[in-house]
Amino acid sequence: MAETVRRIEVSGPQPYTVEVGSGLLTRAQIAQSQIALIHPEDLPARFVTRVQATLSPVVTVVVPARDDCKTMQVMAGVLSHLAAANLPRDGAVVGLGGGAATDLAGFVAASYLRGVAFYTMPTTLLGMVDAAVGGKTGVNLPEGKNLVGAFWPPRAVWCDTDTLETLSPEVFREGAAEAYKHGLISDPTLLRRVLDPEFRPGGALLASTLADAIAVKAAVVSRDLTEQGERAHLNFGHTLAHALEAVTHHRLPHGEAVGYGMHYAARLSRVMGGEDLTGHTLAFLRWQRPTPLPDLDFQAVNTYMVRDKKADSLGVRFVLLRDLAQPYLARVPEALLRQEFEGWQADARGLPETPRAQEGT
Structure with a gap:
């Protein structure tokens, strides 16, 4: 067949x-x-x-x-x-x-x-x-x-x-960050499915979950190819993620940076009045088991965040969530960016460590 x-x-x-x-x-x-x-x-x-x-x-x-x-x-x-x-x-x-x-x-x-x-x-x-x-x-x-x-x-x-x-297990989990992001910003059914044991190479949920995650992006870019509005929502978690890639000289893979970035964005969403979705982003990080972060200085990271492509003449804008599947763009006061950066680093340091070398190549 x-x-x-x-x-x-x-x-x-x-x-x-x-x-x-x-x-x-x-x-x-x-x-x-x-x-x-x-x-x-x-x-x-x-x-x-x-x-x-x-x-x-x-x-x-x-x-x-x-x-x-x-x-x-x-x-x-x-x-x-x-x-x-x-x-x-x-x-x-x-x-x-x-x-x-x-x-x-x-x-x-x-x-x-x-x-x-x-x-x-x-x-x-x-x-x-x-x-x-x-x-x-x-x-x-x-x-x-x-x-x-x-x-x-x-x-x-x-x-x-x-x-x-x-793909090695860690590279597959790295890539899952974008699928999980599509669950947060558009299709919450993906949150459970991405973390399901059958979402894996050869698994029963691989093709259908992959196709549905792609469909989220396809729908958005069909309506907004050149990022004049809605397409910016696809950058949830990416403002910090791209900065992390830069300050680590790309030693932190993109998908792992997005995993970390989504949790930072969830913390910002909460402090800006949105629903507390940090349980979802922490659950993903515990599943993904990303590379442990070095000690990071907020000012060094923020230097790259202000160059984010969503920035305009008035400064950087973050994609935040009012609730699941309710993204929006907002400017966040620097005092809150710094405050949540400290809390985010503490969360990252609390993630369980995994002996990654035993997971394949």
């Missing part, structure tokens, strides 16, 4: 379909005959060879793993590879790998010859739930994360659930 494939439609000026299911790497179809494939150096070789056999790219470009690929220097090198291969204007770029690699690939597609077709094949949970959908592409600067980029929607997205079986 054939595997069920869930299809999620993303509407808007450039509509496309996200497919979720097994075996999709070998079933993808692309109209363009001239294809450039971009993937990170740590991607399992069998995934690369499957896609190469299916799509016959004219050039394959290998980039550094994780956020090490999201630099202007790496991007310039990739663009040179495409130019040397004479990829034409009617060609296409395919991003294969985690969210960092697909962010880079999308920005390359948006920039090369002022824009060529882009397709993405995310291979991590984080990449599937977050980076692959919505058309945000970009790279980092030393001054902060995702400060350079473009909105460039893909023509199609294929989320092959088979690729998730190669």
Whole structure:
């Protein structure tokens, strides 16, 4: 019996379909005959060879793993590879790998010859739930994360659930942060399902929970592609998360930073008059078991928070929650930011430690 494939439609000026299911790497179809494939150096070789056999790219470009690929220097090198291969204007770029690699690939597609077709094949949970959908592409600067980029929607997205079986437990739990966030801001049923033992590679709840989490983002970006309003709600927990990534020089993975950031945002939501949702965010952190944080100075972290992309001429804005599925944007007085930062650090220090080296690679 054939595997069920869930299809999620993303509407808007450039509509496309996200497919979720097994075996999709070998079933993808692309109209363009001239294809450039971009993937990170740590991607399992069998995934690369499957896609190469299916799509016959004219050039394959290998980039550094994780956020090490999201630099202007790496991007310039990739663009040179495409130019040397004479990829034409009617060609296409395919991003294969985690969210960092697909962010880079999308920005390359948006920039090369002022824009060529882009397709993405995310291979991590984080990449599937977050980076692959919505058309945000970009790279980092030393001054902060995702400060350079473009909105460039893909023509199609294929989320092959088979690729998730190669992830270590900690990397899978890292990616679950974005799915849990979608539960907090839109679909509270995801909160229970993400923490269920069957939400795992090969688990009974994997495909349906993944598809429903993707559907939350698809609905939002369909209504607000360029983040003029509602799309900002998808950044719940990210203002602190991006700052944590910067101050730790990306030693703290994105999904773990989001886990920490969601708890900070929940504390801010409570002190600003919202319902107390910190029980949910603490439950997630205990399940995720993120990397323990170093001692952090509020002023050093706040230096990066004020550069957040939701900031405007009046300063930084946080995504907060009045209650589950009731997000809003607000300015928080610095005195409260500092006060809750201290309480948040105390909560983080109280998390149980786990011998992570015993969990696989």
